[in-house]
Amino acid sequence: MTSGSTPPLTFAVPKGRILDEALPVMARAGVVPHSSFHDKADRSLAFASEDGAMRIIRVRAFDVATFVAFGAAQAGIVGSDVIEEFAYSELYAPVDLAIGHCRLSVAEPAEGSEYRPGVASHLRVATKYPNITKRWFERQGVQAECVKLNGAMELAPSLGLSGRIVDLVSTGKTLAQNGLVEKDAIMQVSARLIVNRVALKTDPRVSALVDAFRQAVSGQVEA
Numbered sequence: 538m539t540s541g542s543t544p545p546l547t548f549a550v551p552k553g554r555i556l557d558e559a560l561p562v563m564a565r566a567g568v569v570p571h572s573s574f575h576d577k578a579d580r581s582l583a584f585a586s587e588d589g590a591m592r593i594i595r596v597r598a599f600d601v602a603t604f605v606a607f608g609a610a611q612a613g614i615v616g617s618d619v620i621e622e623f624a625y626s627e628l629y630a631p632v633d634l635a636i637g638h639c640r641l642s643v644a645e646p647a648e649g650s651e652y653r654p655g656v657a658s659h660l661r662v663a664t665k666y667p668n669i670t671k672r673w674f675e676r677q678g679v680q681a682e683c684v685k686l687n688g689a690m691e692l693a694p695s696l697g698l699s700g701r702i703v704d705l706v707s708t709g710k711t712l713a714q715n716g717l718v719e720k721d722a723i724m725q726v727s728a729r730l731i732v733n734r735v736a737l738k739t740d741p742r743v744s745a746l747v748d749a750f751r752q753a754v755s756g757q758v759e760a
């Protein structure tokens with residue numbers, strides 16, 4: 538992948554819905570995966586960049602943060618929802634990439650929930666984000682019991698698993714089609730460049746990468 542003994546920088550990208558939007562931003566920052574990255578029959582999880590200077594790994598969205606926090610990857614792209622949920626101190630998120638916009642919201646059945654602020658002090662919430670959810674409800678003076686799901690949260694209220702859910706909302710179509718209404722937006726979400734703090738301090742290629750992404754994003758705004 539590279540010549541000499543310096544290992545290539547490892548850059549982690551999420552294989553989900555952010556990827557299509559992320560690839561053009563990455564290209565403007567000079568991070569272009571080798572064509573094999575786009576070959577659906579290729580089962581590799583690590584790919585060289587086109588210029589051979591980097592290794593690009595494709596992992597699940599939540600795992601991008603973990604690979605970078607532990608220094609297994611030096612940089613990556615992930616939603617601010619994931620950054621907030623893990624709150625890894627080893628992660629630094631210096632660039633908002635202005636893609637993957639959505640919000641993390643509390644939703645309940647359209648016909649109303651048994652929970653009323655100021656009346657109930659406890660409720661069950663299905664979510665992929667138990668840490669953010671617990672913290673948010675605590676600030677409302679409510680103790681939330683979180684049931685961790687990895688997808689299809691919207692099914693939980695109608696099946697009696699929980700009174701409410703906390704999930705990502707963009708168009709609101711998924712909530713509406715599952716008989717739910719959005720009650721409170723907990724946070725606005727967008728995708729960020731993340732880097733490992735130690736790598737940023739010790740490897741000049743990481744700070745160069747941050748500069749390249751800053752430029753890629755500001756170029757996009759000017760265009």
Ligand SMILES: Nc1ncnc2c1ncn2[C@@H]1O[C@H](COP(=O)(O)OP(=O)(O)OP(=O)(O)O)[C@@H](O)[C@H]1O
Nearest residue numbers: 553554555597598599616617618637638639705707
């Ligand atoms: N509806 C949406 N609109 C815009 N961005 C979204 C939306 N849903 C998710 N995202 C962003 O994309 C990221 C990845 O979401 P995606 O749904 O692709 O992953 P996932 O399927 O939940 O992940 P995994 O398969 O790893 O569990 C989220 O962390 C969030 O930042």
Ligand SMILES: O=P(O)(O)OC[C@H]1O[C@H](OP(=O)(O)OP(=O)(O)O)[C@H](O)[C@@H]1O
Nearest residue numbers: 688689704705706707708709710711712
């Ligand atoms: O407001 P909307 O535009 O309908 O988008 C919201 C949906 O998008 C995300 O799911 P995704 O489609 O990524 O599938 P997932 O359940 O696999 O996470 C999120 O978890 C919601 O279910």
